[in-house]
Amino acid sequence: MSDVTPTVEHVLIDRLVPEAGGRIARLGRTLALAGVGALFLAILAQLRLEIGPVPITGQTLGVLLLAAAYGPRRSLATLAVYITLGAAGLGVFSGGGAGVGTLTGTTAGYIAGFLPAAYLVGALARKGWDRSVRSTLAAMALGNLLIYAFGVVWLLSFAPAGSVPLLWAVSTGILPFLPGDILKAAGAATLLPAVRRYVDGCTR
Numbered sequence: 001m002s003d004v005t006p007t008v009e010h011v012l013i014d015r016l017v018p019e020a021g022g023r024i025a026r027l028g029r030t031l032a033l034a035g036v037g038a039l040f041l042a043i044l045a046q047l048r049l050e051i052g053p054v055p056i057t058g059q060t061l062g063v064l065l066l067a068a069a070y071g072p073r074r075s076l077a078t079l080a081v082y083i084t085l086g087a088a089g090l091g092v093f094s095g096g097g098a099g100v101g102t103l104t105g106t107t108a109g110y111i112a113g114f115l116p117a118a119y120l121v122g123a124l125a126r127k128g129w130d131r132s133v134r135s136t137l138a139a140m141a142l143g144n145l146l147i148y149a150f151g152v153v154w155l156l157s158f159a160p161a162g163s164v165p166l167l168w169a170v171s172t173g174i175l176p177f178l179p180g181d182i183l184k185a186a187g188a189a190t191l192l193p194a195v196r197r198y199v200d201g202c203t204r
Contacts, residue, residue, distance in 0.1 A: 009128040011071040012192075015199045030077060037066050037078035038085060042092035049180075056180030059094040063114045064121050064143045065188055068130045072122035079114055086111075109154025110173075113147035120146060130192045137189035144181050148174050 013033065019026055044062030067075040082092060083103075091098045093111070103111065121143040129135040152169045159165035 009126050011122070011125050012069040012130070012196060012199060013071070013074065030074060033070065033074055034078040034081045037070060037075070038082040038092070040066060041078070041082050042085070042090075045092060045094045046096065048095070056183065057094045058184075060110075060114075060144065060147060060181065061184040061188060063118055063147075064140050064185075065192070067118035067121035067143065068125040068136070068139065068188075068192055070122060071126050072119045075118040075122045076115060079118055083111065083114075106155060106158050107151070110147055110151040112154070113150030116150070117143040117146040130196055132193055133189045136192050137185055140185035140188050144185065 017029065017033070019029065041059070041062045044058035047058035049056040063075075063079070066078060070078060086092045086098050087100065087103055089098050093102050094107070097107070102108070121139050124130075124135075124139040124142070129139045151173050152166075155169035155173045156165045159168045
């Protein structure tokens with residue numbers, strides 16, 4: 001049996017805000033980062049670029065960027081705060097959406113999909129997938145696929161009578177968003193490795 005343990009990479013936030021102090025200090029750091037992250041998500045969720053019948057929004061991009069920067073556990077904590085704020089009635093979701101209606105409506109599956117997608121992208125970032133354009137693009141693609149999967153499964157229950165539910169859900173819940181998500185993933189894959197190289201160089 002090999003005694004070599006897998007290398008655990010620091011994610012971006014570990015370089016920018018290093019852990020220090022005891023358990024209480026670490027807990028305070030986690031809570032502060034979750035609050036800042038939830039605000040970041042809320043701001044990006046309101047960004048809309050009208051380039052066709054389906055606007056490009058920043059909500060998914062925000063989730064995946066935060067996951068890569070925070071790692072799996074902190075991103076889940078942040079999303080728990082974010083979703084709780086939305087459920088409480090604050091307009092933090094895309095287009096100012098909020099409340100139980102948003103969490104049970106047609107977009108609820110995508111919001112649920114944010115959680116496993118963030119965990120996956122965060123875990124991949126811990127393995128160093130945010131260090132190159134190719135691996136970052138792959139991580140973003142996998143995260144988007146998880147969000148799509150949850151979104152489409154939820155949409156099946158909203159399919160109109162007489163339609164083929166799966167075809168309707170895919171054509172409604174995936175195809176219109178592909179061009180925007182490809183652009184966002186490409187932007188993130190260009191930005192993240194460059195930021196990592198800069199931050200790593202400054203913190204050596």
